[in-house]
Amino acid sequence: MSLTNFPGGGPSPAGTPITKVTMPALAEMKRQGKLISALTAYDYATSRLVDEAGIDLILVGDSLAMVVLGHDNTLAVTVDEMLHHTRAVRRAVRRALVVADMPFGSYHGAVAEGVANAVRFVKEAGAEAVKIEGPRVELVRALTDAQIPVIGHLGLTPQSVHRMGGYRVQARTAEAGARLRADAHELAEAGASVLVLEGVPREVAARITAELSIPTIGIGAGPDCDGQILVFHDLVNMTFAPPAKFVRRYADAAALIRSAVEHYREDVEHRAFPSDEESYHLPAPARKVLGADPNDTDAVVNQDALQDFGA
Numbered sequence: 001m002s003l004t005n006f007p008g009g010g011p012s013p014a015g016t017p018i019t020k021v022t023m024p025a026l027a028e029m030k031r032q033g034k035l036i037s038a039l040t041a042y043d044y045a046t047s048r049l050v051d052e053a054g055i056d057l058i059l060v061g062d063s064l065a066m067v068v069l070g071h072d073n074t075l076a077v078t079v080d081e082m083l084h085h086t087r088a089v090r091r092a093v094r095r096a097l098v099v100a101d102m103p104f105g106s107y108h109g110a111v112a113e114g115v116a117n118a119v120r121f122v123k124e125a126g127a128e129a130v131k132i133e134g135p136r137v138e139l140v141r142a143l144t145d146a147q148i149p150v151i152g153h154l155g156l157t158p159q160s161v162h163r164m165g166g167y168r169v170q171a172r173t174a175e176a177g178a179r180l181r182a183d184a185h186e187l188a189e190a191g192a193s194v195l196v197l198e199g200v201p202r203e204v205a206a207r208i209t210a211e212l213s214i215p216t217i218g219i220g221a222g223p224d225c226d227g228q229i230l231v232f233h234d235l236v237n238m239t240f241a242p243p244a245k246f247v248r249r250y251a252d253a254a255a256l257i258r259s260a261v262e263h264y265r266e267d268v269e270h271r272a273f274p275s276d277e278e279s280y281h282l283p284a285p286a287r288k289v290l291g292a293d294p295n296d297t298d299a300v301v302n303q304d305a306l307q308d309f310g311a
């Protein structure tokens with residue numbers, strides 16, 4: 001196994017200095033008209049790739065309940081499970097802002113309980129902000145008072161799947177659009193640093209984006225938001241389900257992985273893996289005792305001494 005040391009700070013793997021993305025930096029991007037790229041990620045390897053690709057914000061989304069853990073919706077994932085994944089992401093990410101999604105039930109009771117759970121994400125997992133769904137203005141104010149940056153999430157809020165009766169586009173009437181705008185303004189006034197708008201008509205998202213001074217990040221909300229977010233598994237075709245209208249698939253990881261695994265299985269079945277070059281060898285004298293040709297592997301033996309288990 002090859003182990004990779006990954007201390008905080010310092011240059012990127014390419015040798016260029018890293019400028020950490022912070023919450024004020026996202027606000028500045030909006031002021032300068034620079035669009036924010038965001039993506040979900042849930043583990044070390046994926047987060048490293050996403051971070052090294054220059055994505056500004058990584059959300060450890062509760063969508064992990066579905067795309068990583070195989071649940072039917074996001075409701076079952078627990079605080080401890082979210083903390084576990086947030087820690088893995090934190091260990092990988094050097095540049096992007098790391099945001100933890102507060103799971104269903106962790107902020108739906110008393111405000112103090114919501115704050116206590118949010119503190120765990122910052123203290124125990126290294127999150128730099130938390131995201132909560134719905135117009136929970138009082139909680140946003142309390143989190144802001146507690147110095148925890150908050151991302152609001154309005155429109156199609158998956159934790160409300162039972163109330164909504166499914167994953168449906170929201171704010172499709174003038175009244176519902178006006179309510180959503182009012183909620184967005186209240187969250188911003190309460191201290192939310194960013195607002196995710198999910199599953200709303202483009203026109204509604206555009207108007208809210210124009211009216212708010214905080215950045216909006218859209219998912220199924222059209223191109224006029226200040227940034228975009230997608231679920232990583234949607235982006236690379238790892239969801240085993242037909243994509244929603246707003247998803248663009250940038251790669252077919254399912255096909256890539258399936259073909260690699262099938263190829264490996266065939267090689268094992270035909271003794272084509274591992275090869276002699278992929279094998280360790282005894283030193284020459286020991287080979288002689290076993291009756292093998294002692295001469296033809298010296299170079300390999302020396303190399304083995306240096307390379308055993310990736311040293």
Ligand code: KIV
Nearest residue numbers: 040061062063196231
């Ligand atoms: O959990 C999630 O993945 C999300 C986003 C896609 C916004 O909440």
